[in-house]
Amino acid sequence: MKILHAASELYPLIKTGGLADVLGSLPFAQKAQGHDVRVILPYYRHVRDVLPDAALVAVRDTFGGSVQIRYADYRGLGLYLIDAPHLYDRPGNPYHNEHYFDYADNVIRFAILGWAAAAVATGLDGLWGRADVLHAHDWQAGLAPAYLNAWNAYIKSVFTIHNIAYQGMFQSKHLGEIGLPWEMFHVDGVEFHGQISFLKAGLFYAGHVTTVSPTYADEITREPAGGGLSGLLDTRRQQGRLSGVLNGVDDAVWNPQTDAALPKPFHPKAMQGKKAGKKALQQFFALNADEKALLTVMVSRLTPQKGADFLLESLHEKLPANPDLQFVLLGSGAPELEQAFVRLAEQYPQQVGVYIGYNEELAHQLVGGGDVILIPSRFEPCGLTQLYGLKYGTLPLVRRTGGLADTVVQTDEVTLKNKTATGFVFDEPTAGALGGALENALSLWRKPRAWPAVRRQAMAQDFGWHKAAESYDACYRSLRG
Template sequence: MKILHATSELYPLIKTGGLADVLGSLPFAQKALGHDARAVLPYYRHVRDLLPDAALVAERDTFGGHIAVRYAEYNGLGLYLIDAPHLYDRPGNPYHNEHYFDYADNVIRFAVLGWTAAALATGLDEVWGKADILHAHDWQAGLAPAYLNAWNAYIKSVFTIHNIAYQGIFQSKHLGEVGLPWEMFHVDGVEFHGQISFLKAGLFYADHITTVSPTYADEITREPAANGMSGLLYTRKQEGRLSGVLNGVDDKVWNPQTDAALAKTFHPKAMQGKKADKKAVQAFFGLNDDDKAMLTVMVSRLTPQKGADFLLESLHEKLPANPDLQFALLGSGAPEMEQAFVRLAEQYPQQVGVYIGYNEELAHQLIGGGDVIVIPSRFEPCGLTQLYGLKYGTLPLVRRTGGLADTVVQTDEETLKNKTATGFVFDEPTAGALGGALENALSLWRKPRAWSPVRQHAMAQDFGWHKAAESYDACYRSLL
């Protein structure tokens, strides 16, 4: 089967979030099943630096100006790169400038991504021919299924929602600038409250919609989780055209037995290395060198979605009452939230450490050295850090939502007895509910003989990408 993924990110070439991790793994898992999986993404400046010798496939004059489509192999994966320096040759982030203002021409930049994906799926690369499946990801690639529809192309398409909160909304006047007919500017089309929504285009015109966990697939058929798309998504669910496929973990990138970022590697039957990793984290952040302290870690954007606000409130309450509670943060976000966590570290220097920014190596070290990883999200389509935590024996403490609900089993009397517990779960997005989960974690932590079996069971969970690849395989075959 020939599968073409359309994406704005692919790890490690370009990454701002979980979308890149998915595209850095799923196509490879599909190739392992015998499929010819490829991806198309913009030839950003950083990607050009890493893959400078991409071969020319085709050139076209488009609504976005002259573009060249180039091809390169990356670790065995075929990549089509959209070479348009006037659109993509910019420093830093793919979506906004250094002042966090979205690029004014994003409507054109990502319409060109959708157009090129549709053109490739319909045979722009004469050597490869037509794709069997065009698989578009998030709003940036949302117009790809719309172009297939406008061109009456008989190519099946799948659209995956990684986070429905980001919808790619632009003024209606741009529809004529991106090569789509005005007949599509309709409630049954790309129109959304008088504007264009790239996300809605993907939802409406794709043959099948997936999202990144079963629970999130259900949540987004209702408001407020659907962010205004509940009617369309509820209809698609009733039609059997909406499903949830849980993300996986790339064993080559996230594996405590081989992770070069760790001070010492470890595995379920030899956990001494985890103690060394914990000491390394405590030393890096200047925390008390205390093996008996429960080191709670967080690797996250500091936003209301991620629950950073009520986590902060809960920590202010729990830290003074529990000297054996430590907290280490790697993250960034709203300046006032960053400053609030920095002040927390200044107030509790031996219990709290904060690193503002992002550091991939430090992320591995925190997840390797932590005892608990906290993910208190108000909503979470899938989440990957809780999966990393499970794999590294760092028990997730999560809110019961989206993929967090699908992957973490609450530790209580019953799950301890039947040996299914893997972490700590709370329901309400409040400091009180989170604080209760922290108390539960501390209670178990203070009983090492009870903690160890839960950690062992957590590490035994299988969230390999092969499972997701097999689920997508079944989805594609049902369309074909």
């Protein structure tokens, strides 16, 4: 099957979040299953630096100016690059400038992504021909199915929501500037509250809609999780055109047996490396060098979505009452939350370590050396850090939402007895509920025979990308009849 993915990020070429991780793994897993898979991506400045010699495929004059489509082989994967320096040759983030203001021409920049994806899918590259399936990801590629519809192109399309909170909203006046007919500016089209929504375009015009976990697929058919689009999504579900496919873990990047960032590798039958990683973290953050302390870690954006606010409240209560509880944070986000965590570390210097910013090597070390990884999100489409935690034997402590609910099994008497427990789960997004889960974790930690058994169960879970690839294969085949 010939599959074309359209997205604005692909790890490690360009990354701001989990979308890049998916595109850096799923196409390769599909290729391993025998499909002819390609990806189309803007030719950002950094991508050009890494792949400077991409071959010219076609040149077109478009509503966004002159655009060249180039092609490169990237680690054995076919990669189409949209070469339009006036749109994409900019420093830093793909979406906004150094002051965090969205680029004023984003409506054109990402309409061109959708246009180019539809053009390649319908045969712009004569050597490849037409795609069997165009798979567009998140709002940035949301117009791709709309262009297929406007052109009456008989190409099957799938649209994946990675986070419905980001909807790609632009003023209606721009519709005439992006090559779509005004008939599409309708409740049964791209219109959403008087504006153009790139996300809604993908939801409405794609043949099938997926999101990144089964529970999130259910949650977004109701408000408030649906972001105002629950009615459309519930209709798509009733049509059999909405499903959830769990993300996976790239074993080449996240594997405690081969991870070069760790002080010492480890695996379920030889866990000395995990002890070494914990000791190294305690030394790095100047915490008490106590192997009997429960080291909880968090790698996250610091936002209310991630539960950072009520986590702070809970830690202020639990740390003084539990001297054997430690907490290490790697993250950045809202300045007031950054400052609050720094103050927490100053208040409890032997129990709390904080690193504001992002460091990929340190992220691996936290996942490898921690005992518990905290993901107390208010909502979470899938989540990846809990999957990394499971793989590294760092038991996830999560709120029961989205992909977190689908991947972590609460530790209690029943799951301990039937050997299915893999972590700690709470329901309400409050400091009290989170504190109860921390007490549960501390209780298990203080039972030295019980903890390793749950850890082994966690490490035995299989969230490889081959599973997601198989699910998408079934989705594509169903769509093609």
